[in-house]
Amino acid sequence: MPKVLVSDSVDRAGIEILSQVAQVDEKTGLPLSDLISIIPEYDALMIRSGTQVTKEVIEAGAQLKIIGRAGVGVDNVDVAAATRQGIVVVNSPEGNTIAAAEHALAMMMSLSRYVPDANHSVKSGDWNRKAFIGAEIYKKTLGLIGLGKIGSHVANVAKAMGMKLIAYDPYISNERAEQIGCRLVELDVLIQEADYITLHIPRTEETANLINAEALAKMKPTARIINCARGGLIDEAALAEAVKEGRIAGAALDVFGNEPLEEDSPLRDGGKNLILTPHLGASTAEAQVNVAVDVAEQIRDVLLGLPARSAVNIPGLYPDALAKLRPYLELAETLGNMVGQLAGGRVESLTISLQGDLANQDSKPITIAALKGLLTPALRERVNYVNANIEAKERGIRIIEMRDASVRDYTDSLHLEAKGSRGQHTVTGALLGDGELRITNVDEFPVNVPPIQHMLFTRHRDMPGIIGRIGSLLGSFNVNIASMQVGRKIVRGDAVMVLSLDDPLPEGILEEILKVSGIRDAYTVTM
Numbered sequence: 001m002p003k004v005l006v007s008d009s010v011d012r013a014g015i016e017i018l019s020q021v022a023q024v025d026e027k028t029g030l031p032l033s034d035l036i037s038i039i040p041e042y043d044a045l046m047i048r049s050g051t052q053v054t055k056e057v058i059e060a061g062a063q064l065k066i067i068g069r070a071g072v073g074v075d076n077v078d079v080a081a082a083t084r085q086g087i088v089v090v091n092s093p094e095g096n097t098i099a100a101a102e103h104a105l106a107m108m109m110s111l112s113r114y115v116p117d118a119n120h121s122v123k124s125g126d127w128n129r130k131a132f133i134g135a136e137i138y139k140k141t142l143g144l145i146g147l148g149k150i151g152s153h154v155a156n157v158a159k160a161m162g163m164k165l166i167a168y169d170p171y172i173s174n175e176r177a178e179q180i181g182c183r184l185v186e187l188d189v190l191i192q193e194a195d196y197i198t199l200h201i202p203r204t205e206e207t208a209n210l211i212n213a214e215a216l217a218k219m220k221p222t223a224r225i226i227n228c229a230r231g232g233l234i235d236e237a238a239l240a241e242a243v244k245e246g247r248i249a250g251a252a253l254d255v256f257g258n259e260p261l262e263e264d265s266p267l268r269d270g271g272k273n274l275i276l277t278p279h280l281g282a283s284t285a286e287a288q289v290n291v292a293v294d295v296a297e298q299i300r301d302v303l304l305g306l307p308a309r310s311a312v313n314i315p316g317l318y319p320d321a322l323a324k325l326r327p328y329l330e331l332a333e334t335l336g337n338m339v340g341q342l343a344g345g346r347v348e349s350l351t352i353s354l355q356g357d358l359a360n361q362d363s364k365p366i367t368i369a370a371l372k373g374l375l376t377p378a379l380r381e382r383v384n385y386v387n388a389n390i391e392a393k394e395r396g397i398r399i400i401e402m403r404d405a406s407v408r409d410y411t412d413s414l415h416l417e418a419k420g421s422r423g424q425h426t427v428t429g430a431l432l433g434d435g436e437l438r439i440t441n442v443d444e445f446p447v448n449v450p451p452i453q454h455m456l457f458t459r460h461r462d463m464p465g466i467i468g469r470i471g472s473l474l475g476s477f478n479v480n481i482a483s484m485q486v487g488r489k490i491v492r493g494d495a496v497m498v499l500s501l502d503d504p505l506p507e508g509i510l511e512e513i514l515k516v517s518g519i520r521d522a523y524t525v526t527m
């Protein structure tokens with residue numbers, strides 16, 4: 001039974017799904033060194049934002065097939081290292097959208113009406129109504145930085161509460177912004193015009209420290225800023241100072257550059273105009289069930305050999321496309337494996353031509369599958385859909401994708417050409433009506449054979465007796481022939497022979513085959 005480590009607290013609903021297929025160990029709050037020492041025994045790791053999945057953790061996780069983030073942000077996972085090692089990283093892109101948006105709205109309202117401090121003061125025995133004169137959000141301008149899933153929901157609710165909306169998001173179209181009722185503006189304009197600024201962007205190189213001291217200085221003195229997205233987007237020291245000195249009216253933060261927040265952070269002395277919560281954006285019962293179920297289902301599926309629906313590191317393999325393309329992926333993988341073996345090691349280039357109706361399909365997944373097949377003889381189980389592209393690039397394999405809808409020998413076919421240490425070779429394959437794979441062409445000679453585990457390919461002169469001699473030779477080595485096909489273009493010209501064998505070819509037989517008069521070349525292919 002596979003083993004799953006759950007190293008952050010996740011909802012029981014997720015644990016129950018995992019337990020159907022795996023032994024589940026829940027060990028939260030592990031120091032990094034303990035995680036590194038136990039991770040080698042696990043097939044999957046399920047986390048939230050608490051666990052730092054560093055390169056060292058990933059390298060120690062020799063059995064890991066999947067890392068599931070029960071939430072959105074995967075910035076606590078070294079995704080590049082996981083990809084390199086062929087580990088799928090999945091998340092739950094939508095499971096906590098509403099929870100995070102509502103937390104940002106709660107922060108905005110709390111900031112405007114001093115809810116946390118007013119509550120604290122009453123509980124400490126005071127009844128001070130003058131100290132908490134707030135501000136209304138009605139008719140105020142909300143500046144949204146990031147108009148994705150969470151930003152859009154905040155925008156919709158804020159609009160219903162009578163706010164005017166402006167947004168800065170360089171990756172969103174004007175049409176989309178208009179649909180939400182938002183005017184897209186430049187960042188500087190947003191900072192200067194907004195009464196409330198709320199951030200809903202990932203932390204990237206581009207967004208780190210986006211709201212620095214200079215930006216804070218441009219905000220209205222009556223403006224308030226909310227960050228329920230990611231730590232590191234706002235300069236915390238500059239923010240603490242701006243709030244303390246009354247240069248802005250307030251700030252509410254759910255996320256921090258370092259979590260947990262340092263004990264001596266200047267943010268802790270912000271008074272009633274600074275509200276801090278311990279990364280609670282996704283902490284609702286509903287969101288926790290959503291993300292746990294979403295990610296546990298994906299871990300279960302991957303452990304059962306099925307695809308994940310929200311993999312962040314499998315380029316081009318989206319669930320809908322995948323379901324349609326599955327038979328072609330198998331075809332591509334088989335042909336990739338075959339053409340790689342025919343071309344010998346050191347493949348320099350692989351040309352993938354999608355022909356017939358296949359020319360209208362997304363080529364990316366097919367290319368990845370072909371590369372996986374091509375690299376399988378060298379890398380075995382180390383290569384998969386996650387890392388095939390990287391492995392190919394690192395080996396300097398040039399990838400050329402082509403489409404030709406006019407080729408109509410079969411409804412749709414796939415043609416691969418590889419150039420390697422044994423020169424240039426081609427293999428074409430198609431899917432028959434019943435879904436069976438067929439090799440329809442080898443080195444531009446027409447054939448019609450199903451791929452099987454042991455195969456022998458020859459290039460020879462089309463002449464009497466040659467087939468009989470190869471048959472007897474294989475017989476003398478006790479190799480049983482399951483089927484045989486000859487492909488030729490002209491009578492007594494060049495030809496190819498494809499033999500499907502029940503047994504692997506014993507050592508030395510290829511040399512004997514090459515000695516047969518008329519045989520120009522012979523290759524074995526093992527699937």
Ligand SMILES: NC(=O)c1ccc[n+]([C@@H]2O[C@H](COP(=O)([O-])OP(=O)(O)OC[C@H]3O[C@@H](n4cnc5c(N)ncnc54)[C@H](O)[C@@H]3O)[C@@H](O)[C@H]2O)c1
Nearest residue numbers: 073100146147148149150169171200201202228229281282
């Ligand atoms: N506090 C929490 O507990 C919590 C919960 C959920 C999500 N989050 C965080 O909230 C953020 C937003 O999540 P989402 O689901 O809305 O993501 P999303 O991908 O749907 O939206 C992000 C938006 O940011 C925009 N963007 C990217 N770079 C930008 C830039 N330089 N300037 C302006 N806009 C830019 C994108 O175009 C996109 O529209 C993420 O960082 C996520 O990790 C936090």
Ligand SMILES: O=C(O)[C@H](O)COP(=O)(O)O
Nearest residue numbers: 048049050071072073282
């Ligand atoms: O990216 C996310 O999903 C949020 O930051 C939530 O993080 P959490 O799962 O640790 O609460």
